Amino acid sequence: NSKVIQTPRYLVKGQGQKAKMRCIPEKGHPVVFWYQQNKNNEFKFLINFQNQEVLQQIDMTEKRFSAECPSNSPCSLEIQSSEAGDSALYLCASSPQGRAETLYFGSGTRLTVL
Amino acid sequence: GDSVTQTEGLVTLTKGLPVMLNCTYQTTYSPFLFWYVQHLNEAPKLLLKSSTDNKRTEHQGFYATLHKSSSSFHLQKSSVQLSDSALYFCVLSSGSWQLIFGSGTQLTVMP
Numbered sequence: 001n002s003k004v005i006q007t008p009r010y011l012v013k014g015q016g017q018k019a020k021m022r023c024i025p026e027k028g029h030p031v032v033f034w035y036q037q038n039k040n041n042e043f044k045f046l047i048n049f050q051n052q053e054v055l056q057q058i059d060m061t062e063k064r065f066s067a068e069c070p071s072n073s074p075c076s077l078e079i080q081s082s083e084a085g086d087s088a089l090y091l092c093a094s095s096p097q098g099r100a101e102t103l104y105f106g107s108g109t110r111l112t113v114l
Numbered sequence: 115g116d117s118v119t120q121t122e123g124l125v126t127l128t129k130g131l132p133v134m135l136n137c138t139y140q141t142t143y144s145p146f147l148f149w150y151v152q153h154l155n156e157a158p159k160l161l162l163k164s165s166t167d168n169k170r171t172e173h174q175g176f177y178a179t180l181h182k183s184s185s186s187f188h189l190q191k192s193s194v195q196l197s198d199s200a201l202y203f204c205v206l207s208s209g210s211w212q213l214i215f216g217s218g219t220q221l222t223v224m225p
Contacts, residue, residue, distance in 0.1 A: 035215075
């Protein structure tokens with residue numbers, strides 16, 4: 001069973017509303033990734049962190065999406081103003097370190113924007 | 115830029131038959147390839163990984179060999195089971211922190 005905990009499992013929002021989801025990475029894993037998996041099962045990278053610092057993020061994340069990984073608190077991903085196209089499975093994954101390390105995924109938060 | 119290609123979107127097989135899911139990649143960096151499996155409503159999990167050229171890696175009956183000469187990392191199993199029905203993703207790690215996911219192959223095993 002995955003040791004990466006994501007909450008909530010399901011999230012339903014209206015267009016324009018904020019949507020916030022959380023992730024507790026596996027203990028001892030300093031690297032955290034957020035991915036969006038759409039209805040066609042395609043993965044889109046959003047942002048990643050090493051400890052509390054952002055390593056990389058895509059343009060979409062820089063505008064309507066915000067994310068943080070504070071020390072001693074869950075990581076979070078928030079969409080400031082949800083759009084219908086944001087409906088997807090949001091997957092958090094953690095990694096021990098390094099680009100060749102295995103990713104350990106959570107079960108995801110399924111966001112539906114009505 | 116870096117890319118991963120999985121040519122089969124959907125593969126349907128009868129239990130007990132062999133399967134090969136194709137994966138080819140493109141990168142200018144030294145590649146590290148992974149296969150992840152995602153069962154319905156579950157988290158993706160690592161199945162196999164390799165960065166060693168021409169060395170077969172195996173796990174849970176599945177195996178794959180990284181061939182840098184042909185930029186391939188095909189996933190194979192000699193006899194599929196009903197429990198193998200899932201989404202399979204080929205993933206490339208190259209020169210940056212980002213991982214490049216293939217489009218995925220849905221494997222359905224029939225009784």
